Amino acid sequence: MKAVYGLYPDPDxxxxxxxxxxxxxxxxxxxxxxxxxxxxxxxxxxxEHKTIMPWLAALGGLVCGLGAFAFVAFTQRAYPLPxxxxxxxxxxxxxxxxxxxxMLGAVLATLxxxxxxxxxxxxxxxxxxxxxxxxxxxxxxxxxxxxxGTEVEEALRSAGTRSVVRLP
Amino acid sequence: xxxxxxxxxxxxxxxxxxxxxxxxxxxxxxxALLVLxxxxxxxxxxxxxxxxxxxxxxxxxxxYITNFVFWIGISHAGTLISAILRLANATWRRPxxxxxxxxxxxxxxxxxLFPIIHLGRPWLFYWLVPYPNDRTIWPNFRSPLLWxxxxxxxxxxxxxxxxxxxxxxxxxxxxxxxxxxRKKLFTALALGWRGTPKQWHRLxxxxxxMAVVIIPVAVSVHSIVSWDFAMAPVPMWHSTIFAPYxxxxxxxxxIAGLIVAMAFLRKFLRLEExxxxxxxxxxxxxxxxxxxxxxxxxxxxxxxTWYGNQSDEMAVFWLTQRGSFAPLFWLMVICNFLIxxxxxxxxxxxxxxxxxxxxxxxIVGMWLERFLIIVPSLAHKYLPYSWGSYRPTWVEITIxxxxxxxxxxxxxxxxxFVPIISIWELKAGLRKSAxxxxxxxxxxxxxxxVAEPDGPLTTRRVLK
Numbered sequence: 287m288k289a290v291y292g293l294y295p296d297p298d299x300x301x302x303x304x305x306x307x308x309x310x311x312x313x314x315x316x317x318x319x320x321x322x323x324x325x326x327x328x329x330x331x332x333x334e335h336k337t338i339m340p341w342l343a344a345l346g347g348l349v350c351g352l353g354a355f356a357f358v359a360f361t362q363r364a365y366p367l368p369x370x371x372x373x374x375x376x377x378x379x380x381x382x383x384x385x386x387x388x389m390l391g392a393v394l395a396t397l398x399x400x401x402x403x404x405x406x407x408x409x410x411x412x413x414x415x416x417x418x419x420x421x422x423x424x425x426x427x428x429x430x431x432x433x434x435g436t437e438v439e440e441a442l443r444s445a446g447t448r449s450v451v452r453l454p
Numbered sequence: 455x456x457x458x459x460x461x462x463x464x465x466x467x468x469x470x471x472x473x474x475x476x477x478x479x480x481x482x483x484x485x486a487l488l489v490l491x492x493x494x495x496x497x498x499x500x501x502x503x504x505x506x507x508x509x510x511x512x513x514x515x516x517x518y519i520t521n522f523v524f525w526i527g528i529s530h531a532g533t534l535i536s537a538i539l540r541l542a543n544a545t546w547r548r549p550x551x552x553x554x555x556x557x558x559x560x561x562x563x564x565x566x567l568f569p570i571i572h573l574g575r576p577w578l579f580y581w582l583v584p585y586p587n588d589r590t591i592w593p594n595f596r597s598p599l600l601w602x603x604x605x606x607x608x609x610x611x612x613x614x615x616x617x618x619x620x621x622x623x624x625x626x627x628x629x630x631x632x633x634x635x636r637k638k639l640f641t642a643l644a645l646g647w648r649g650t651p652k653q654w655h656r657l658x659x660x661x662x663x664m665a666v667v668i669i670p671v672a673v674s675v676h677s678i679v680s681w682d683f684a685m686a687p688v689p690m691w692h693s694t695i696f697a698p699y700x701x702x703x704x705x706x707x708x709i710a711g712l713i714v715a716m717a718f719l720r721k722f723l724r725l726e727e728x729x730x731x732x733x734x735x736x737x738x739x740x741x742x743x744x745x746x747x748x749x750x751x752x753x754x755x756x757x758x759t760w761y762g763n764q765s766d767e768m769a770v771f772w773l774t775q776r777g778s779f780a781p782l783f784w785l786m787v788i789c790n791f792l793i794x795x796x797x798x799x800x801x802x803x804x805x806x807x808x809x810x811x812x813x814x815x816x817i818v819g820m821w822l823e824r825f826l827i828i829v830p831s832l833a834h835k836y837l838p839y840s841w842g843s844y845r846p847t848w849v850e851i852t853i854x855x856x857x858x859x860x861x862x863x864x865x866x867x868x869x870x871f872v873p874i875i876s877i878w879e880l881k882a883g884l885r886k887s888a889x890x891x892x893x894x895x896x897x898x899x900x901x902x903x904v905a906e907p908d909g910p911l912t913t914r915r916v917l918k
Contacts, residue, residue, distance in 0.1 A: 301620060313639065319650060321651075322623070323654075324778075326655075331654070332655075361584065362592075362595065389612070389670065390607070392667045393611055393615060396660050397615055404653045405646070416630035452818065
């Protein structure tokens with residue numbers, strides 16, 4: 287993996303770096319942003335915000351809830367116990383099981399969606415610097431075009447980083 | 455007044471993970487010994503049979519089921535309160551939420567143990583798991599015990615997720631600061647977290663969805679625990695008020711538990727600058743509301759029973775008002791209302807110390823309430839010839855004390871692996887509040903944490 291990046295002490299200079307990289311014709315998908323906290327109020331922190339996670343949670347809940355009801359109804363019919371005139375498949379108590387499994391389905395669907403979607407799309411190109419954990423914001427470019435290499439470095443430097451790191 | 459940079463905040467909150475003081479061992483060893491004693495008592499019970507406990511006809515539910523209801527109630531402190539505060543976007547919640555969420559996970563785990571401890575043959579507890587056994591009989595899903603199993607499983611799964619997800623970025627910070635075995639451990643736990651905008655966004659969305667889901671689950675859990683009683687035609691159990699009464703009581707005892715845990719952590723981990731008087735004051739106000747709500751429910755329940763004047767219910771009613779259980783009943787009223795109400799209602803009295811005193815009495819009072827719901831009704835059920843009494847044995851008392859020690863032990867171990875205050879949430883909150891206060895660009899300033907003796911934790915911007 288080839289990469290070039292700078293570390294920025296505050297979100298304003300990080301935003302400036304991203305803007306300057308765009309000005310140097312670097313594509314958005316090549317720009318890497320890493321931080322130790324979310325920066326929702328800055329444009330660079332709002333990238334890739336589209337997600338269908340809530341809908342998947344609802345779907346997970348629906349599937350689990352219906353599955354639970356069907357399963358419970360099956361067990362009650364498989365070995366009908368004496369119910370003293372009450373229905374064998376009884377909606378009130380089964381509703382409680384259905385409700386709990388609906389919620390469990392929503393929780394599990396959310397977890398699975400998070401684990402799958404939050405992974406880096408390119409596991410091999412995992413640009414990282416431990417300084418991020420000390421509060422620095424990493425702005426970098428993965429596999430920068432050879433022709434514009436100097437231009438990218440200049441953009442990163444002029445945004446306010448003390449040093450630009452080049453990999454490998 | 456102390457000023458701190460965000461990096462200093464990280465260092466300070468991570469200190470308990472990297473340094474173990476003598477105070478840790480002073481607290482840990484006695485608690486661990488009590489847990490061992492409780493385990494020994496349990497083994498003794500398994501070896502000699504459930505007869506070594508005090509439960510016998512007609513009182514088959516005693517300390518164990520009291521503890522079950524109590525600990526499930528305490529578990530309502532964390533995830534429920536944290537979820538509500540998250541959705542309400544209460545800024546003061548940030549240092550509090552993790553302390554609270556941990557209580558839920560541990561209290562729920564401890565509570566869920568008690569039905570198993572209560573079993574005559576605890577090694578057969580897996581019969582509750584829905585599978586057809588030798589006679590192809592499935593568990594009866596109409597039984598409230600199966601409702602308990604599903605509700606507790608769902609709540610525990612949700613609470614563990616709700617606790618662990620926001621810890622991942624903090625584990626990533628530890629991964630980058632640690633060396634040796636710690637680095638290996640936290641590299642595995644951080645799950646490759648890097649902190650891309652996409653990861654942050656997915657995490658916050660997941661937390662939001664979880665918060666929305668977990669609130670109705672929390673309410674359902676204690677409703678279902680109440681239905682263990684309310685579904686039975688037992689005097690003073692078969693009541694429609696039980697579900698909301700239990701939920702309110704659970705939140706009541708939960709907040710009290712949270713305040714006590716926060717006060718302990720504040721002193722033990724020297725977090726005075728993070729867990730400030732404002733946090734205890736706000737939680738104290740919430741607790742005050744719950745004191746009044748508890749009184750309302752208790753009066754409603756008692757008044758309705760008294761006015762109905764049914765002989766079977768009145769037998770239990772008078773037993774608790776002026777009979778053999780009266781001292782415990784009136785002690786409960788003193789602990790749940792008479793002591794905490796003035797301490798929390800009078801602003802001048804609502805200090806950290808008095809909030810903790812009020813919370814401690816409430817914990818005692820709520821344990822008594824659970825006991826008084828269960829035992830008198832079973833002891834005086836309908837026909838006088840079947841009336842009986844209950845006296846706990848040393849086995850039950852040891853196991854009960856051991857679970858309180860177990861809570862403390864788990865908490866102490868937890869703070870050795872996880873920062874008890876969410877570092878990234880705290881820093882993000884401080885920055886956002888600083889940005890919201892004025893037009894001064896953060897780029898021109900360095901953020902400093904300002905901790906005033908009687909004020910909230912805030913930031914101030916110092917021009918570079």
